[in-house]
Structure formats: structure tokens, C-alpha cells
Amino acid sequence: MKLYQETIHSLHDKLKAGDITSRQITESVLERIDAVDEKVRAFITRMDELALQMADAADERFRKGESLGSLDGIPVALKDIFLTEGILTTCGSRILENFVAPYDGTAVSQLKMEGAVFVGKTNMDEFAMGSSTENSGFFPTHNPWDLERVPGGSSGGSAATVAAGEAIFALGTDTGGSIRQPASHCGVVGIKPTYGRVSRYGVIAFASSLDQVGPITRDVMDGAILLKAISGHDPADSTSANVPVPDYPSLLTGDVEGMKAGLPAEYFEEGLDPQVEEIVRKAVADLEKRGMEIVPVSLPSTKYAVATYYIIAPAEASSNLARYDGVRFGVRYPDAKGLTEMYKKTRSRGFGPEVQRRIMLGTFALSAGYYDAYYGKAQRVRTIIRREFDEAFTKADVILSPTAPTPAFPLGEKVDDPLQMYLTDICTIPVNIAGVAAMSVPCGLTSSGLPVGLHVISSPFTEDLMLNVAYAYEQERGEFPRCPL
Numbered sequence: 001m002k003l004y005q006e007t008i009h010s011l012h013d014k015l016k017a018g019d020i021t022s023r024q025i026t027e028s029v030l031e032r033i034d035a036v037d038e039k040v041r042a043f044i045t046r047m048d049e050l051a052l053q054m055a056d057a058a059d060e061r062f063r064k065g066e067s068l069g070s071l072d073g074i075p076v077a078l079k080d081i082f083l084t085e086g087i088l089t090t091c092g093s094r095i096l097e098n099f100v101a102p103y104d105g106t107a108v109s110q111l112k113m114e115g116a117v118f119v120g121k122t123n124m125d126e127f128a129m130g131s132s133t134e135n136s137g138f139f140p141t142h143n144p145w146d147l148e149r150v151p152g153g154s155s156g157g158s159a160a161t162v163a164a165g166e167a168i169f170a171l172g173t174d175t176g177g178s179i180r181q182p183a184s185h186c187g188v189v190g191i192k193p194t195y196g197r198v199s200r201y202g203v204i205a206f207a208s209s210l211d212q213v214g215p216i217t218r219d220v221m222d223g224a225i226l227l228k229a230i231s232g233h234d235p236a237d238s239t240s241a242n243v244p245v246p247d248y249p250s251l252l253t254g255d256v257e258g259m260k261a262g263l264p265a266e267y268f269e270e271g272l273d274p275q276v277e278e279i280v281r282k283a284v285a286d287l288e289k290r291g292m293e294i295v296p297v298s299l300p301s302t303k304y305a306v307a308t309y310y311i312i313a314p315a316e317a318s319s320n321l322a323r324y325d326g327v328r329f330g331v332r333y334p335d336a337k338g339l340t341e342m343y344k345k346t347r348s349r350g351f352g353p354e355v356q357r358r359i360m361l362g363t364f365a366l367s368a369g370y371y372d373a374y375y376g377k378a379q380r381v382r383t384i385i386r387r388e389f390d391e392a393f394t395k396a397d398v399i400l401s402p403t404a405p406t407p408a409f410p411l412g413e414k415v416d417d418p419l420q421m422y423l424t425d426i427c428t429i430p431v432n433i434a435g436v437a438a439m440s441v442p443c444g445l446t447s448s449g450l451p452v453g454l455h456v457i458s459s460p461f462t463e464d465l466m467l468n469v470a471y472a473y474e475q476e477r478g479e480f481p482r483c484p485l
């Protein structure tokens with residue numbers, strides 16, 4: 001196995017033993033990027049020089065016996081939504097094509113404190129609005145398993161780097177599925193923690209009541225290591241939770257005997273690809289073999305989740321994106337006659353069609369006369385969806401479903417049909433609406449060799465249970481096939 005193909009934990013062991021250096025790992029990853037990124041196009045910004053400097057600093061620490069922890073010296077790719085001091089941070093948008101972040105977001109500084117090596121900023125749907133990375137203001141990313149297909153989105157660049165060996169792990173964000181869906185399509189592990197588990201400080205805001213930061217990794221152990229590193233209370237984010245952070249990696253026993261897994265009928269209905277269903281049901285059976293009891297649960301308002309999301313998320317986005325006006329933030333249109341024209345031209349030129357659509361939807365939903373009919377109603381449905389999850393979690397420890405209803409679709413297939421694109425998040429969106437935790441773990445390949453993800457959902461702040469179920473499944477599954485690229 002090449003160094004760029006390994007996991008955080010295997011590399012950490014070798015670094016600690018002095019068998020390899022961070023420079024060797026980093027060079028292996030950078031060479032891999034040179035070899036494949038022309039095809040995958042996962043990065044908006046590469047930072048080879050900084051990466052090598054960070055690697056040398058890590059090696060120096062290992063030499064002196066002052067290593068910082070389990071991420072020390074390990075290469076990471078960051079979604080371009082994270083503010084990184086002194087480094088271009090575009091959020092996938094032309095309006096921020098020259099924006100250099102003035103400080104590091106909290107998750108980024110936590111990674112720095114743990115010694116991780118930054119290799120680059122990854123491509124994404126503009127302002128995280130999308131499910132395929134085709135809404136990037138720059139270029140689409142390709143799925144490393146099949147270059148004609150999308151990697152999923154909006155954290156498609158991050159998921160693709162981990163699948164293709166262009167980073168050992170990556171950081172993403174998930175507002176309606178943007179970590180889990182691309183993880184599922186790229187055959188890697190993706191975790192959306194409980195709302196409030198990870199600080200959102202220094203993460204460019206899309207829909208603030210739904211956004212969460214989370215890990216994208218090659219296996220569940222790496223996910224647990226990374227989640228532990230980035231979790232915790234942050235006074236700079238008033239929605240971050242003051243709940244103790246368990247030592248997730250040490251809680252992975254693989255013992256799920258007697259635990260209950262709920263299967264919601266509503267997630268196995270029409271629209272689900274038959275191969276995806278078969279593969280996911282086999283994964284559920286694997287967990288049953290491990291002693292889990294499978295019980296039926298009901299989440300009847302699932303059918304309203306996407307509609308609810310497409311009121312709440314655009315409403316919040318329309319407010320969050322008001323700051324890109326060419327004055328406070330954003331590339332200003334140069335030749336406008338007067339302020340109003342400058343605003344209009346700056347925003348019309350800087351934002352792509354999906355972002356403009358969301359701003360208009362959101363502004364409409366919040367306008368006087370329509371507020372109660374749309375936003376007010378969506379908030380009430382949100383409460384019902386949350387209660388249904390609470391109720392389901394009285395019967396089951398975790399809930400299992402497919403992460404996405406289909407495997408990765410061909411580039412270009414849905415990009416002109418927003419409704420079809422929105423429906424790809426049908427399994428992941430309810431989780432953000434309810435604020436609970438969920439993750440995707442690779443559970444098989446379709447007959448055409450495309451990865452499928454098992455979605456494990458757990459109640460707020462029980463990521464330890466969720467991770468352990470995913471870990472138990474991974475043990476039962478065995479080694480996952482490596483991406484053919």
C-alpha cells in the first residue's frame with residue numbers, strides 16, 4: 001500500500017514508531033494530486049509549499065518527542081467554505097474569487113493545534129448549495145470511481161480527495177446532506193455531528209440553524225479520531241453546545257449485541273434504486289448477525305422534509321448572503337452608475353443561478369404577507385419532524401437507512417432540473433431539520449461498481465453509539481474495495 005492510501009491511525013502509528021516521516025506522507029499525497037487531479041479536479045487551491053513546511057514542523061516535533069496528537073503530520077484537505085488565515089477562501093463562488101481570509105475558523109485552528117498538514121482547499125457547490133459540485137462557480141469535480149459521474153455535493157471536492165488519495169482525510173460541512181451524500185457516492189465515511197457539537201465559527205454561513213461541520217475519512221476509526229479533535233464548546237459560536245466530548249476512538253468496541261436499530265418504512269419507498277435497497281438491506285442483516293435487534297419505526301412526516309428545508313434554508317441563506325454586496329464583501333462591479341446599480345451588477349455577476357434562485361425564494365418566503373404562510377408553517381413542520389425523531393428514539397438506539405436513494409449520477413443529468421437535484425437529499429435532509437446526528441459508511445458497490453452508503457442516525461449527542469454501530473458494521477463488512485483510479 002502507498003502512503004497516500006493509508007488511514008490516519010495507521011500513519012500515526014508509523015510516525016510514532018519513527019518508521020516514516022510526515023514529509024514522506026505529504027510528498028506521497030502531493031505526487032498523487034499531481035497524477036490524478038487533472039481528472040478529478042477536487043482542488044480550488046493547492047498549497048504544496050505550506051504543506052511541506054507544516055510536514056517538516058511535524059517531523060521536528062516527532063524528533064523531539066513533542067508530537068501533538070493523533071493528527072500530527074497527517075495531510076488534510078479543507079472544503080473551501082472554511083476560513084483559513086492568509087489563504088484564498090472562495091466558498092465555490094466567483095463573488096469571493098479574490099477573498100483571502102483574515103483568520104482561521106475554529107475547526108481549522110483545532111486541526112492546526114493537532115499538527116495536521118494542510119494540502120489544499122477543495123471544490124464545492126457555490127455557497128454549499130447543491131448535491132453534485134456542478135454548481136461550483138469554477139468547474140465541476142469528477143467522481144474518482146467513475147469520472148463521468150458527479151462526486152455528490154456540496155462537499156464533493158473533499159469526498160473526492162479522500163476517495164482518490166489526494167488527502168488522508170478531509171473536512172466538510174453538511175446543511176442538508178453535504179457531507180454524507182458525497183461520502184456515500186465516493187465510498188468514504190462522512191459524519192454530520194449533532195447540531196452544536198462542532199463550532200461553526202469561521203465557516204461561511206449558508207443556513208445557520210442547519211449547518212454543521214464534520215469529518216470525511218477512509219474508515220470509522222479515523223472519523224472518530226477527527227470528530228474528537230474538532231468537537232467541543234466554543235464561546236465564539238453561540239450555538240455551540242457545552243456538552244463534554246467523549247473519547248470517541250476508545251469507545252469503538254464493535255459490540256452492538258442487544259442494541260436496537262430502527263428501520264423507517266418511509267425511507268424505503270418509491271424512488272429508491274433497487275440495487276441500493278438490496279445493498280442497504282444486506283448491511284442491515286449484517287448488523288443483525290452482530291446481535292442487533294431490528295425494529296420498525298415510523299417517521300411519517302419525512303415526505304414534507306424536502307419542502308420544509310427549501311423554505312428554511314433559502315430563508316436563512318437570503319439573510320446570510322446579504323453581506324456580499326461589493327461593499328462589505330464580494331468582488332465589486334467596477335463601472336456602475338450609482339449605488340443601486342453597483343449592488344445589482346455585483347450580485348448578478350458574482351452569484352451563479354442556483355444561489356440567485358435561493359436568494360429569491362428565501363426573500364419571498366420571508367416577505368410581509370407571506371411570512372406565516374411559508375416560513376412560519378415550515379417552522380411548525382420542523383417541530384413535528386423533530387418530535388417524530390424523538391419518538392422513534394424511544395424505540396431504537398439508532399435508525400438505519402440508505403444515505404442517498406441512488407448511486408452517483410452522470411455529470412449533467414440533473415443540473416438543469418433543480419427539483420430532481422433537491423430530491424437526492426431526501427434521506428439526509430430530515431436529520432438536519434431535526435438537529436440529530438448521522439453518518440454514512442460505505443456498504444457495497446452496485447453492478448457498475450459505484451459505492452453505496454449505509455446511513456446511521458442517532459439522537460443528539462450520542463455520536464459514540466452511532467460510531468460504534470458503524471464500526472461494528474465495518475468489522476462485519478471487511479475491507480472496502482479501493483477506488484479504481
Ligand code: GLN
Nearest residue numbers: 128129130175176177178
Ligand atoms: N443539497 C442540499 C442543498 O443544496 C444540501 C446542501 C448542504 O448540505 N450544504 O441545499
